[in-house]
Amino acid sequence: xxxxxxxxxxxxxxxxxxxxxxxxxxxxxxxxxxxxxxxxxxxxxxxxxxxxxxxxxxxxxxxxxxxxxxxxxxxxxxxxxxxxxxxxxxxxxxxxxxxxxxxxxxxxxxxxxxxxxxxxxxxxxxxxxxxxxxxxxxxxxxxxxxxxxxxxxxxxxxxxxx
Numbered sequence: 001x002x003x004x005x006x007x008x009x010x011x012x013x014x015x016x017x018x019x020x021x022x023x024x025x026x027x028x029x030x031x032x033x034x035x036x037x038x039x040x041x042x043x044x045x046x047x048x049x050x051x052x053x054x055x056x057x058x059x060x061x062x063x064x065x066x067x068x069x070x071x072x073x074x075x076x077x078x079x080x081x082x083x084x085x086x087x088x089x090x091x092x093x094x095x096x097x098x099x100x101x102x103x104x105x106x107x108x109x110x111x112x113x114x115x116x117x118x119x120x121x122x123x124x125x126x127x128x129x130x131x132x133x134x135x136x137x138x139x140x141x142x143x144x145x146x147x148x149x150x151x152x153x154x155x156x157x158x159x160x161x162x
Contacts, residue, residue, distance in 0.1 A: 016154055017091035017114075019047040023100035027052025027079040028060040030096040030120050033143055036072040037150050046154065049087060053103045055079035066139040082107050089113075094153075096120040118149060 022034035031050035038048045056079045064074045082103060092114045095101035101117045108115060123138035 016042070016046060019087070019090045019092070020049075020154075021085070021090045021093045021104075022048070022050040022096060023052065023082070023093055023104050024050075024096040024120075025053050025099055025122075026056040027081070028056045028058075029063050029123060029139070030142065030146070031100075032059070032063055032074050032079075033067060034094065034096065034146050034150060035075055036067050037143070037147050038154060040070075040072050041151060041156055042154060045157075047087065049085060049090075050075060051080055051082050051085055053081070053097075053099045055081040055084070062135055062139045066136065066143050069140075070143065092116065094118055097122075116153075120146070 020038060022031040022038070024031040027050055031052060035048050035050040038046060042048070059074055059078050067074055088107075089111065090113050093104040093108065093116070095104045095115060095117045097120070098117075101115065104115045107113075120142070123135070123142045
């Protein structure tokens with residue numbers, strides 16, 4: 001079971017940030033899932049993007065599949081790095097790997113951007129043996145874990161009961 005470790009219990013203690021960047025190593029699985037989930041939960045209330053330390057050449061098809069199962073789509077831009085970002089001013093960067101945390105800290109040296117670290121395991125680190133069903137199960141588990149963390153950290157505005 002993939003577990004968030006090292007302080008990955010995000011809790012909202014202040015107003016929602018206006019812009020969030022999710023970062024991981026390749027920008028194909030964790031950060032793209034997180035981007036899609038936050039966009040679905042918050043809509044246009046928060047500007048959301050994602051980037052990787054060393055972006056992969058193409059999107060991950062398993063990520064796309066498990067996002068579509070929940071009515072979400074991966075970012076249309078495909079994997080990108082910090083240098084490829086059109087917007088470079090974020091209120092918050094959520095780093096999902098130690099390497100992404102290091103890159104985020106370099107990226108924000110001259111800005112007032114907060115950096116949070118959520119240690120999220122790579123679903124490819126799970127022994128799937130190349131089996132499609134086991135790989136999809138690992139991706140679904142990751143998607144659900146990110147959904148819980150994001151919903152906790154960026155709660156939706158409750159509608160007034162009438």
